[in-house]
Amino acid sequence: MLLLTLPILIPLTSSAACLILFRQPRAQAALALASALGLVVAAVALLVAVHDGAVIATQIGGWDAPFGITIVADRLAAILVVLASVAALATTIASIGVTDCERARHGHYPLMLALFSAVCGAFLAGDLFNLYVWFEALLLSSFVLVTLGGERSQLEGAVKYVTLNLLSSVFFLAAVGLLYGITGTLNFAHLALRIDGLTDPTMATAAGMLLLCAFAVKAAAFPYFFWLPASYHTPPPVVSAMFAAVLTKVGVYALIRTSTLLFDHAWPMLGPGLLVIAGLTMAIGVLGAASQMEFRRILAFHSVSQVGYMLMGLAIALTCMAMLQTEDSGGTLHASEAAIPERILGLDPALGASLGLAGAIYFIVHHGLVKMNLFLISAAVLQREGTTDLKRLGGLLKVAPSLAVMFLIASLALAGIPILSGFWAKLSLVYGALVAGLWPIVATALAVSILTLFSMIKIWIEAFWKDLPETRGNVREVDAVAAWGVPRLLSDTAARRVLFSAILGLNIVIVAIGLFAGPIFSYTRTAAADLLNPQTYIDTVLGHDPLLPNAPASPAPVPDVSDDAGDSEVPTPATARSEDDDVDVNSETNLP
Amino acid sequence: MTLLVALSVGVLFAAGAYMLMRRSFVKIVIGLALLGHAANLLIYVSAGLVKGRPPLVDPTATVPALPHADPLPAALILTAIVISFAVMSFTIVLIKRAYQDIGTDDLDRMQSTEM
Numbered sequence: 001m002l003l004l005t006l007p008i009l010i011p012l013t014s015s016a017a018c019l020i021l022f023r024q025p026r027a028q029a030a031l032a033l034a035s036a037l038g039l040v041v042a043a044v045a046l047l048v049a050v051h052d053g054a055v056i057a058t059q060i061g062g063w064d065a066p067f068g069i070t071i072v073a074d075r076l077a078a079i080l081v082v083l084a085s086v087a088a089l090a091t092t093i094a095s096i097g098v099t100d101c102e103r104a105r106h107g108h109y110p111l112m113l114a115l116f117s118a119v120c121g122a123f124l125a126g127d128l129f130n131l132y133v134w135f136e137a138l139l140l141s142s143f144v145l146v147t148l149g150g151e152r153s154q155l156e157g158a159v160k161y162v163t164l165n166l167l168s169s170v171f172f173l174a175a176v177g178l179l180y181g182i183t184g185t186l187n188f189a190h191l192a193l194r195i196d197g198l199t200d201p202t203m204a205t206a207a208g209m210l211l212l213c214a215f216a217v218k219a220a221a222f223p224y225f226f227w228l229p230a231s232y233h234t235p236p237p238v239v240s241a242m243f244a245a246v247l248t249k250v251g252v253y254a255l256i257r258t259s260t261l262l263f264d265h266a267w268p269m270l271g272p273g274l275l276v277i278a279g280l281t282m283a284i285g286v287l288g289a290a291s292q293m294e295f296r297r298i299l300a301f302h303s304v305s306q307v308g309y310m311l312m313g314l315a316i317a318l319t320c321m322a323m324l325q326t327e328d329s330g331g332t333l334h335a336s337e338a339a340i341p342e343r344i345l346g347l348d349p350a351l352g353a354s355l356g357l358a359g360a361i362y363f364i365v366h367h368g369l370v371k372m373n374l375f376l377i378s379a380a381v382l383q384r385e386g387t388t389d390l391k392r393l394g395g396l397l398k399v400a401p402s403l404a405v406m407f408l409i410a411s412l413a414l415a416g417i418p419i420l421s422g423f424w425a426k427l428s429l430v431y432g433a434l435v436a437g438l439w440p441i442v443a444t445a446l447a448v449s450i451l452t453l454f455s456m457i458k459i460w461i462e463a464f465w466k467d468l469p470e471t472r473g474n475v476r477e478v479d480a481v482a483a484w485g486v487p488r489l490l491s492d493t494a495a496r497r498v499l500f501s502a503i504l505g506l507n508i509v510i511v512a513i514g515l516f517a518g519p520i521f522s523y524t525r526t527a528a529a530d531l532l533n534p535q536t537y538i539d540t541v542l543g544h545d546p547l548l549p550n551a552p553a554s555p556a557p558v559p560d561v562s563d564d565a566g567d568s569e570v571p572t573p574a575t576a577r578s579e580d581d582d583v584d585v586n587s588e589t590n591l592p
Numbered sequence: 593m594t595l596l597v598a599l600s601v602g603v604l605f606a607a608g609a610y611m612l613m614r615r616s617f618v619k620i621v622i623g624l625a626l627l628g629h630a631a632n633l634l635i636y637v638s639a640g641l642v643k644g645r646p647p648l649v650d651p652t653a654t655v656p657a658l659p660h661a662d663p664l665p666a667a668l669i670l671t672a673i674v675i676s677f678a679v680m681s682f683t684i685v686l687i688k689r690a691y692q693d694i695g696t697d698d699l700d701r702m703q704s705t706e707m
Contacts, residue, residue: 129668136675143682147689155690156702159617162683166624167612169679173631173672180665181638 001058003049004071006042007081007120010035011088015113025104029096029489032109036089039116043085047078053526055540057126065541066187070126072541075527076361080123080253083368086509087245088116090502094238094376097498098383100488103148103236111148112242115141119246123253126541127187128176131254135172135218139165142247146235157231164227168217175210182207189541192261192534201265208263212270215258218251221311222281225304229288232300237379237388240296244303245372249364252310256360259318260531268326271319278315279444282308286451295378295388295463298455299371302414305448306367309429312441313360316432320353321532323436352436357528358521359428365520366413366421366513373410373506377403380499381463390462397464404464406503411456413510416449421510424517597637604630617690617697621683628676632669639665 014035018028049056050073059068073081091112099108118138125131147158180186182203183194195204217224228248232240259270285305292298327349380403381396382388397404409420416422426449433442488495513520530536604626611623642661649656691697 129671133671133675136679140678140682143679143686147686150689150693152693153704155686155693156704158686159690159699159702162686163612163617163620163624166679166683167627170608170624170627170631173628174634176668177631177635177638177665180635180668181640 003042003046004056004058004073004124005060007039007046007085008071008117008124010038010042011113011117011120015110015117018110018113019107022105022107022110025101025109025489028104028109029092032092032113033096035113036085036092036116039085039088039120040082043078043082043120046073047082049073050075050078051523053530053536055530055537057541064543065126066185066190069130070187070189070541071124072126072188072537073124074530074537075523076253076256076531077123079361079365079523079527080249081120083249083365084116084119084123084246086506087242087368087372088113090372090376090506091238091242091245093502093505094241094379094499096489097495097502098238098379098488099236104489106148107144108148111141111145115145115242116246119250122250126189128179128191128258129186132169132172132176135250135254136169138247138250139169142243145239145242146231148239149236151234154234157234161227161231164217164224168214168224171210171217172214175207175214178207178210179204187541188257188261189534189538192538193542195262195265205263205266205269208258208266208270211258212255215251215254216277218248219255219311220248220251220281220304220307221277222284222304222308225281225285225307228304229297229300232303233294233296237296237375237382240300241372241375241379244299244375245368248303248307249368252307252314252360252364255311256314256357256531259314260357261534261537264321264325267318267322271315271317271322274311274315275319275438275441278308278311279441280308281305281311282448283444286448286455289455290451290458292455293390293462295381295390295393295459296375298459299374299378302452302455303367303371305452306363306371306414308448309426309445310360310363310367312445313356313358313363313429313432316356316429316436316438316441317353317360317528317532319438320349320356320432320436323349324353347437348435352432352438353532354525354528355428355432356436357531358524359425359432361524361527362421362428362517362521363425366425366510369506369510369513370410370414370422373503373510374407374414376499376503376506377407377410380496380503383496383499390459392469393463394466395464395468402500403503406500406507407464408460409507410510411460413514415453415456417453419514421514421517424514424521428521593643594637594641597633597641601630601633601637604633615699617687617699617702620699621680621687624683625676625680628672628680632672635665635668635672 014031018031021027021031053075055072055074057065057070057072059065059070061068063069092109095108095112115138118134118141121134122131122138125134143158143162146161147154176186179191182198183191185191185194195201198204213224217227220228232243235243259267259274263270282305285301285303285308289298289301289305292301378388380400381393384400384403385393385396387393413420413422416426426445430442430445433439433445490498608623608625608627608630611619611626614620614623639662642659645657645660647656647660647663687697690702694702696702
């Protein structure tokens with residue numbers, strides 16, 4: 001219970017406390033740091049609790065599932081909560097270095113903590129409407145964070161960001177309504193059973209497509225990604241780092257969760273469809289990045305491109321599972337048991353599904369850390385030079401060699417140079433696609449990798465390698481004074497050191513997840529197997545009997561769909577669902 | 593009644609989509625508000641409309657007699673309305689601030705952050 005709620009409660013309560021202390025930036029910063037440390041501890045405790053495959057669930061308010069508000073953690077949710085907590089810690093430290101007191105007084109720390117609280121909530125949510133609420137909470141925090149400061153570019157970026165994300169919320173809400181109308185429930189586990197039991201799942205698939213659109217906007221997938229390159233580079237780089245670490249990941253997480261748990265009947269269509277979206281997302285994102293000449297815009301376009309890789313892993317897994325469904329019509333495999341064969345190119349959908357999804361999860365973690373670090377490095381560059389325009393930068397290798405090394409490590413990890421984390425992530429995805437026989441996506445992924453390396457090298461050459469452009473002189477930009485001449489918590493040198501410590505710490509984590517890719521992959525492969533075979537998840541959430549024998553005697557919201565409530569066994573999709581009627585409020589219900 | 597509500601959902605979605613295509617940010621926000629109402633009504637109608645049967649439990653019974661109105665959609669809509677109230681107030685402040693700083697509400701002229 002506490003294990004599950006702490007990752008939400010710690011940042012939420014300290015966010016409220018920071019609001020009370022709004023006049024004291026110093027106290028806020030200390031509180032935020034303590035809270036981020038606590039969040040890391042809570043997240044790691046959660047990871048330890050679920051790493052052996054246990055799913056833990058709790059019902060807020062004491063009502064049994066499917067009526068209570070379910071908070072649930074499995075391996076996927078736990079590792080993403082850990083990612084969010086690391087992001088919270090790193091960006092808090094960086095904020096202490098670079099965020100000015102004015103921003104702190106206007107709520108930088110409370111908003112940041114509220115954002116991470118909502119992100120953890122979204123990862124741990126056990127029902128669709130709860131997920132919607134957390135999405136809105138994180139959107140609202142991010143809206144304010146993106147506009148805080150009120151510069152013209154920020155407002156323009158925010159207009160696009162707000163509009164597209166509100167549109168996706170409408171899609172999400174409509175899909176929630178339709179799914180509730182069709183199945184009479186919103187609990188993920190209960191929905192999985194009910195959708196499996198539908199005689200004609202066409203309407204559920206339609207609602208699922210609406211959900212897909214909603215999550216694709218949040219994940220910044222093609223063709224819905226336009227808000228991201230328009231807005232990511234406008235707020236202070238620390239805020240961009242926060243967004244890059246977690247925002248799109250929540251969308252990808254929601255896609256993974258719903259498509260594996262709820263819409264298994266739609267895999268034959270969803271898999272190839274997502275594959276096309278993934279290919280286009282990564283290609284268009286990287287082409288956008290290659291055409292940019294500004295540090296942070298390149299990074300923003302890369303975020304789009306890298307989301308394509310995550311979707312690619314999911315799409316490979318779904319396509320493979322669809323192949324297996326047609327093979328044995330059961331679709332229940334233990335993907336973790338699939339051994340890696342001697343020969344590479346034999347078709348093996350079970351292995352493809354496992355590697356694809358495991359690669360996607362590893363990629364989410366890897367990209368969250370690396371992209372956050374690159375944005376923090378852009379913050380350090382902005383602090384030092386007063387600009388992130390590559391044409392006006394130069395010579396950083398000489399004046400800041402340690403920063404240059406940090407950038408080199410992070411950017412090579414992003415491009416996927418061997419032994420760094422990106423290599424293992426891409427290896428898993430490409431291997432998975434090969435054993436699934438999906439050649440076109442492999443070609444796209446590899447070509448995009450080269451372009452990723454190209455645009456990272458472009459930043460390296462322009463900002464770090466080449467000499468300082470003569471036209472600029474050796475003085476700080478005028479806007480550097482405007483941007484950095486405001487009061488801050490720390491002196492300039494101290495701020496630089498604090499920011500660098502966050503960057504160094506993240507780089508150590510990045511190198512570590514590359515060096516220890518083996519253990520992490522065995523974890524993500526079991527996480528993928530859990531997702532593809534979600535019986536444990538469903539059983540844990542719904543308890544013994546999803547048909548509420550212990551439900552409170554008070555007026556429980558009786559589900560619309562009539563349920564064969566006579567038996568006390570867990571209904572398996574094949575048996576108990578077969579007699580289900582269609583949606584009809586007036587149909588008789590034989591609840592005990 | 594269901595048909596009537598369903599039709600108004602359709603009309604609201606159409607009107608919202610039309611407003612979203614406009615270049616003026618104010619009209620886009622009106623479109624978003626309309627779409628939000630459409631989604632709320634959609635929840636309401638898709639869960640089924642039952643007239644005059646509140647979900648009250650008879651003292652002698654443990655569950656309300658069927659058929660009864662489902663209270664959950666109303667709860668969902670209420671939550672969604674509260675959330676959209678917060679989001680809308682933020683958006684309206686954003687309109688004002690953007691108009692003050694940029695001097696236009698024409699989205700075609702807000703392109704300094706792109707390309």
